[in-house]
Amino acid sequence: MILNSKKAYKGVIERYKKFLPVSKKTPRITLLEGNTPLIYSPSLSKRLGKSFEVYLKYEGLNPTGSFKDRGMTVAMAKAVENKMKAVICASTGNTSASAAAYSARAGMKCVVVIPEGAIALGKLAQALIHNAKVVAIKGNFDHALDIVKEISTNYPVTLVNSINPYRIEGQKTAAFEICDYLGCSPDFHILPVGNAGNITAYWKGYKEYYSQKKSSCLPQMLGFQAKGASPIVRGKPFKNPETLATAIRIGNPASWEKAVEAKDESKGLIDSVTDNQIISAYKILAKQEGVFAEPASAASIAGLLKLNKKGFFKKIKGKRTIITCTLTGHGLKDPQIAINNIKRPPVIKPSTKEVLKVSGII
Numbered sequence: 001m002i003l004n005s006k007k008a009y010k011g012v013i014e015r016y017k018k019f020l021p022v023s024k025k026t027p028r029i030t031l032l033e034g035n036t037p038l039i040y041s042p043s044l045s046k047r048l049g050k051s052f053e054v055y056l057k058y059e060g061l062n063p064t065g066s067f068k069d070r071g072m073t074v075a076m077a078k079a080v081e082n083k084m085k086a087v088i089c090a091s092t093g094n095t096s097a098s099a100a101a102y103s104a105r106a107g108m109k110c111v112v113v114i115p116e117g118a119i120a121l122g123k124l125a126q127a128l129i130h131n132a133k134v135v136a137i138k139g140n141f142d143h144a145l146d147i148v149k150e151i152s153t154n155y156p157v158t159l160v161n162s163i164n165p166y167r168i169e170g171q172k173t174a175a176f177e178i179c180d181y182l183g184c185s186p187d188f189h190i191l192p193v194g195n196a197g198n199i200t201a202y203w204k205g206y207k208e209y210y211s212q213k214k215s216s217c218l219p220q221m222l223g224f225q226a227k228g229a230s231p232i233v234r235g236k237p238f239k240n241p242e243t244l245a246t247a248i249r250i251g252n253p254a255s256w257e258k259a260v261e262a263k264d265e266s267k268g269l270i271d272s273v274t275d276n277q278i279i280s281a282y283k284i285l286a287k288q289e290g291v292f293a294e295p296a297s298a299a300s301i302a303g304l305l306k307l308n309k310k311g312f313f314k315k316i317k318g319k320r321t322i323i324t325c326t327l328t329g330h331g332l333k334d335p336q337i338a339i340n341n342i343k344r345p346p347v348i349k350p351s352t353k354e355v356l357k358v359s360g361i362i
């Protein structure tokens with residue numbers, strides 16, 4: 001590192017190396033991911049009631065705009081350490097953006113296989129500009145994952161989907177950050193579930209911190225799938241998953257069993273939310289909190305609101321209840337969804353009077 005200030009933030013590998021499968025020899029392939037803010041949410045806290053505190057873990061502020069960077073830094077560092085020359089992944093978008101950026105950083109060849117027409121524009125732009133070899137298939141994410149698994153088994157290419165254990169290792173650092181920030185673990189942790197790597201990673205992180213006595217309790221894990229792509233809730237794979245939250249349009253999650261384990265061990269739940277509930281939460285976040293997260297991320301908030309309506313969160317006398325919600329990706333990833341869900345601005349004559357009239361200043 002050129003700038004060698006002791007105090008400078010150096011990314012998740014360096015910060016949490018004691019908890020990660022790395023050594024001094026492991027190269028720090030980093031874009032300074034992690035260290036994302038845990039933002040207190042006044043309006044959501046108010047909705048739940050007096051003794052409740054809701055916090056947003058805003059992962060959209062990672063270098064490529066999603067939580068994937070935490071896992072990718074470790075997966076890429078290990079691929080370089082193991083002298084690999086190429087990586088491959090299937091993706092609903094964010095994994096490909098992250099893999100492409102970290103590959104560029106590492107000087108690694110990167111191949112990404114995506115479902116044609118089902119990737120948000122920002123994510124596709126990222127994969128392309130970082131010079132990944134992008135291949136679109138006439139099929140969905142699940143087909144793409146089958147293909148890359150087969151290729152990585154038979155050819156000298158490292159798979160960087162979350163089946164790669166280093167991805168989970170890196171992603172668990174988000175749970176560490178939350179405990180470090182709060183000084184304890186939250187009572188509930190809510191997050192979207194797609195391929196189910198992240199819920200697996202958070203639960204692993206919370207458990208490790210607890211067993212190392214870095215936190216004194218464990219949260220209940222509450223995962224939310226999109227209704228049209230909710231295989232874990234239904235108990236069987238979806239052949240044709242459908243949701244406007246394309247990031248979690250997954251019919252047969254790779255970490256299915258681990259997600260169920262996280263739910264059971266933590267006495268939590270995995271439930272689903274409709275696209276309408278997702279969009280409603282997406283707008284609440286943007287309008288009332290000033291936080292722009294992509295639709296899949298808003299599934300956390302849609303889940304929070306759904307459970308709150310049902311009276312799930314019980315007030316405990318003399319105790320505050322802390323709920324953390326992961327916002328997995330930035331809203332700018334999918335500008336089209338935003339445009340589709342707002343009123344277009346009026347186009348008027350270039351006159352001061354007209355602007356004053358239309359803008360409601362007078």
Ligand code: AN7
Nearest residue numbers: 091092094095194195196197198328329
């Ligand atoms: C914004 O990029 O699967 O349950 O290929 O991009 O760990 O899969 C993305 C998943 C949630 C679900 N929110 O996380 C991919 C991909 C956003 C995401 C998820 C994804 P997992």
